Amino acid sequence: MADDSTRLAVLIDADNTSAKLIKEMFEELASYGTITVKRAYGDWTNPHLNGWRDVLLGNAISPQQQFAYTYGKNATDSALIIDAMDLLYSGNVDGFAIVSSDSDFTPLATRLRESGKRVIGVGQRKTPKAFVEACERFLFLEVLAAEGKGTTEEAKEDQQPRPIQSVLSKALNKVDTDDDDWATLSALGNHLNRTDPSFDPRNYGFGKLSDLVKAQPFIETKTEVGSGGRGHLSVRLKGRRAAEEAPASKPAKKATTRSTAKKSAAKAARKVAAKVQGEPE
Structure with missing residues (x-):
C-alpha cells in the first residue's frame, strides 16, 4: 500500500469496462495513494456508452473523446x-491505474514499470495473464462486486483461483525466516504480491491476509508486541521444526549400532582365542 503522497493517474478504457463498479473501484484505489488524474476514453457518440454519463459526472472523471476512425480498430x-x-514524461504522477481487460495494454504497463512507476491493473477475470503479470498489482472487478454484495459461500468457491495451501506453502518456503522458521506477515504478503499481482485474500473469502492465514489448519501464527505497543503477526508452516530436527537423532542411532557391532566382534575374537589356547570359553 502507498501513502497519501503517492499520486495516481486513473486511466479507464470505457469501451472495455462496465460503469457499474466505478465507485467501488475508486474506493479501493484510494488505499494506494491520492488520485490526481481521472480520465475515461471512448467514443462517446456510441450509444453503447450511454450508461457512463452519470458515472462521469458523479465521480469527476474527465471524458476523452476518441472517434473510431476505422471499423474494427480500437x-x-x-x-x-x-x-x-x-x-x-510530465513527472506529475507516481503511479498509474489502468482500467481495462484488454491485453493490448501489456506493453504500456511494462514500459511504465521500467520507468519506476507503480502500475495497478483493474479488470475482469477474463483479463489475459500477460496483462495481469505486467502490472505490480491487479484487482479483479468481480472481487469488488462480491465484497459490495457480501460474499456468499458459493461466491467464495467461484473466486478461488488456486488451492490456498499450495499458494501459502510455496510462499513460506521462499520468504526470509528467523532461526525458528517464523516469517513476518508483511514479508509473506510482499512475496505473494510479487509472484502473483492478482493475489487477493478476498479471492478466498477473507478481507485481510491476517484473517486468511489464521484460518488455515496447516499454519501456525503468533503475535508479538513491539516497543510501540503494536502487535506484529508472524507465521510458519506447522510441523516444520519437528521435521527438520528429526534427522539429528539418526547419527546417535548409527553410533549405537556401531558400538553393538564392535562388542559382538570382540566377543567372537575372545571365543576364537580361547579355542586356540584350549581354554574354556
Missing part, C-alpha cells in the same frame, strides 16, 4: 497509451 487504446506516456 482507437481508444491508442489515445489512452499516448496520454499515459505524456503523463509519464
Whole structure:
C-alpha cells in the first residue's frame, strides 16, 4: 500500500469496462495513494456508452473523446497509451491505474514499470495473464462486486483461483525466516504480491491476509508486541521444526549400532582365542 503522497493517474478504457463498479473501484484505489488524474476514453457518440454519463459526472472523471476512425480498430487504446506516456514524461504522477481487460495494454504497463512507476491493473477475470503479470498489482472487478454484495459461500468457491495451501506453502518456503522458521506477515504478503499481482485474500473469502492465514489448519501464527505497543503477526508452516530436527537423532542411532557391532566382534575374537589356547570359553 502507498501513502497519501503517492499520486495516481486513473486511466479507464470505457469501451472495455462496465460503469457499474466505478465507485467501488475508486474506493479501493484510494488505499494506494491520492488520485490526481481521472480520465475515461471512448467514443462517446456510441450509444453503447450511454450508461457512463452519470458515472462521469458523479465521480469527476474527465471524458476523452476518441472517434473510431476505422471499423474494427480500437482507437481508444491508442489515445489512452499516448496520454499515459505524456503523463509519464510530465513527472506529475507516481503511479498509474489502468482500467481495462484488454491485453493490448501489456506493453504500456511494462514500459511504465521500467520507468519506476507503480502500475495497478483493474479488470475482469477474463483479463489475459500477460496483462495481469505486467502490472505490480491487479484487482479483479468481480472481487469488488462480491465484497459490495457480501460474499456468499458459493461466491467464495467461484473466486478461488488456486488451492490456498499450495499458494501459502510455496510462499513460506521462499520468504526470509528467523532461526525458528517464523516469517513476518508483511514479508509473506510482499512475496505473494510479487509472484502473483492478482493475489487477493478476498479471492478466498477473507478481507485481510491476517484473517486468511489464521484460518488455515496447516499454519501456525503468533503475535508479538513491539516497543510501540503494536502487535506484529508472524507465521510458519506447522510441523516444520519437528521435521527438520528429526534427522539429528539418526547419527546417535548409527553410533549405537556401531558400538553393538564392535562388542559382538570382540566377543567372537575372545571365543576364537580361547579355542586356540584350549581354554574354556
